Amino acid sequence: MVYDYSELVQKTRQWAEQAGLSGWINNGVATEISQFDSRKPDAFFSNSDVTVGAVTRPLIMAFMGGTGVGKSSLLNRLAGKDIARAGIARPTSREVTLYHHYSLAIDKLPAHLPLSSINVSQHDDESNKGIVWIDMPDFDSTERSNKELVLQWLPHIDVLIYVVSPERYKDDKAWRLLLAEGARHAWLFVFNQWDRGQLGQYEDFNRQLQKAHFVEPVIFKTVCMDTDHTDEFGLLKSTISSIATEHIVSQLEQRSLQVHKDELKQKLLNTAALLGAEVKLEPITELWINQWQHTVKLLRQGFEWPLKQSAAYYAEHAADLMVNAFKTNYSLWDAWAQGLFDDGLDEFIINMNLMGLPIAPFRNDVSIIREKAPKIIQTQAELATRMALANPGNVLQRLFLKCMRLCEIVLPLTAMSWVGYKVFMGYYVSNMTDNHYLGLDFTIHSGLLIAMTWLIPYFILKKLQPSLKKSALKGLNKGLAVAFEIIGGEVLLITEKFVQGHAIQVSQLSGLIEQCGKTDTDQKLSIANDSPLHRMLIS
Numbered sequence: 001m002v003y004d005y006s007e008l009v010q011k012t013r014q015w016a017e018q019a020g021l022s023g024w025i026n027n028g029v030a031t032e033i034s035q036f037d038s039r040k041p042d043a044f045f046s047n048s049d050v051t052v053g054a055v056t057r058p059l060i061m062a063f064m065g066g067t068g069v070g071k072s073s074l075l076n077r078l079a080g081k082d083i084a085r086a087g088i089a090r091p092t093s094r095e096v097t098l099y100h101h102y103s104l105a106i107d108k109l110p111a112h113l114p115l116s117s118i119n120v121s122q123h124d125d126e127s128n129k130g131i132v133w134i135d136m137p138d139f140d141s142t143e144r145s146n147k148e149l150v151l152q153w154l155p156h157i158d159v160l161i162y163v164v165s166p167e168r169y170k171d172d173k174a175w176r177l178l179l180a181e182g183a184r185h186a187w188l189f190v191f192n193q194w195d196r197g198q199l200g201q202y203e204d205f206n207r208q209l210q211k212a213h214f215v216e217p218v219i220f221k222t223v224c225m226d227t228d229h230t231d232e233f234g235l236l237k238s239t240i241s242s243i244a245t246e247h248i249v250s251q252l253e254q255r256s257l258q259v260h261k262d263e264l265k266q267k268l269l270n271t272a273a274l275l276g277a278e279v280k281l282e283p284i285t286e287l288w289i290n291q292w293q294h295t296v297k298l299l300r301q302g303f304e305w306p307l308k309q310s311a312a313y314y315a316e317h318a319a320d321l322m323v324n325a326f327k328t329n330y331s332l333w334d335a336w337a338q339g340l341f342d343d344g345l346d347e348f349i350i351n352m353n354l355m356g357l358p359i360a361p362f363r364n365d366v367s368i369i370r371e372k373a374p375k376i377i378q379t380q381a382e383l384a385t386r387m388a389l390a391n392p393g394n395v396l397q398r399l400f401l402k403c404m405r406l407c408e409i410v411l412p413l414t415a416m417s418w419v420g421y422k423v424f425m426g427y428y429v430s431n432m433t434d435n436h437y438l439g440l441d442f443t444i445h446s447g448l449l450i451a452m453t454w455l456i457p458y459f460i461l462k463k464l465q466p467s468l469k470k471s472a473l474k475g476l477n478k479g480l481a482v483a484f485e486i487i488g489g490e491v492l493l494i495t496e497k498f499v500q501g502h503a504i505q506v507s508q509l510s511g512l513i514e515q516c517g518k519t520d521t522d523q524k525l526s527i528a529n530d531s532p533l534h535r536m537l538i539s
């Protein structure tokens with residue numbers, strides 16, 4: 001599918017707007033692209049009810065040049081009457097004079113063109129029905145409004161007639177305009193006031209034009225004064241008539257369109273370079289993983305002492321922790337940790353920038369993690385500590401202690417049962433045999449047995465009870481590890497989102513660039529070497 005030019009510019013603007021808003025391109029670039037003229041560089045004249053010979057729209061020709069070179073005089077001579085103000089006062093013309101066949105209607109005059117500065121004259125010359133002449137004010141004068149007026153009209157002009165005089169053929173401002181606008185129009189050159197001109201000046205002007213890439217510029221020497229000088233005005237007129245054909249108008253239109261597309265393409269290629277379209281993004285996730293490992297290593301080193309302090313505090317206030325009213329004074333994530341974390345992120349962002357990538361989207365997304373990091377650390381550390389304090393020690397330790405607690409009950413009970421049985425049996429036997437009822441030894445030994453069966457498990461339980469501080473420290477370390485994983489993972493997700501977003505932007509931009517290079521198949525632009533247009537275009 002090939003986009004129409006206006007559609008292409010519209011799509012480009014939409015792209016630039018969203019890319020600017022999401023930070024992929026900076027605001028300056030976005031504005032520059034959004035200001036790209038979406039109007040088709042076609043003419044604003046159309047044939048109203050009247051047909052203009054074989055021409056679908058007239059050829060728009062404009063006189064351009066420094067003040068006093070004789071632009072208005074040339075138009076007056078073409079018209080055969082004084083339609084444009086010409087004179088000695090400088091600058092003379094402060095308005096645009098339109099000269100056209102009465103059958104043409106100005107029905108599409110772009111809104112931005114100031115109507116108050118237009119002076120319209122009509123003619124009934126059938127041979128020049130297909131041409132609209134425009135006399136523009138000078139471009140190099142001190143009048144800023146003149147320059148603005150010329151710049152406003154330029155995009156609508158097919159052929160520019162660049163007029164110079166012996167004094168002003170080296171005019172710098174007009175020359176710079178010629179270089180800037182060169183490719184957008186066809187150019188004819190008029191060396192006016194030739195009655196005062198010299199061959200050396202003409203040749204110099206010719207050489208100058210060749211430097212501006214006009215291989216064989218079409219230059220006419222004219223004299224617009226009542227003198228006996230012969231000049232090439234007739235040749236200028238016939239050349240103009242020869243190019244006012246439907247074919248040439250459409251060729252110029254296509255060329256202008258292509259130039260606009262090329263300019264847009266160049267702008268988009270520059271934007272693609274700023275976007276880092278060619279940058280390989282695969283190493284970026286690896287880069288973050290390495291960066292984060294390094295940061296975590298430093299954070300762990302720095303957390304060693306605060307961790308111990310926190311563990312001691314947690315151990316001391318374990319009871320509070322269990323009733324959910326725990327408030328610690330030890331915040332692990334202090335200004336130092338935040339600084340180190342920020343430095344790690346900033347270093348990563350700088351590396352992305354060095355790779356030639358736009359960093360704003362990543363920087364915006366990652367700012368949330370900068371704020372969230374303290375909370376993640378605190379929450380995870382506290383959660384793991386609560387769990388560690390609720391179940392201190394490891395699984396084996398806990399199983400062994402469980403057994404000991406059981407022994408603490410079962411062993412004394414067994415011992416007591418055995419002693420009870422012995423007491424009962426001793427009493428029974430002594431009744432039957434008249435022997436002594438048990439003895440002192442038995443009393444001491446059975447007392448000792450009961451005491452030992454109770455004391456040994458009790459002692460073991462007491463000694464092997466895991467330290468709360470150690471458990472808290474273990475919990476804190478575990479919590480920190482989880483928190484680091486969460487933070488690193490979230491940044492990784494943002495990095496992946498950045499890579500995907502970048503790929504989308506690059507592909508959309510590439511699509512637009514590709515569109516700039518496409519032309520409608522039925523609109524083939526080829527200007528033959530023998531075409532009168534050939535010498536009027538920059539090679």
Ligand SMILES: Nc1nc2c(ncn2[C@@H]2O[C@H](COP(=O)(O)OP(=O)(O)OP(=O)(O)O)[C@@H](O)[C@H]2O)c(=O)[nH]1
Binds near residue numbers: 070086223
């Ligand atoms: N000697 C001589 N004078 C000319 C010739 N053509 C025009 N002039 C004079 O040059 C002066 C300026 O002519 P304009 O036609 O007003 O020049 P312009 O380029 O329209 O000037 P601005 O409107 O100020 O940009 C007038 O006094 C003309 O009479 C020429 O071929 N030879």
Ligand SMILES: [Mg+2]
Binds near residue numbers: 072073086136
């Ligand atoms: Mg003038």
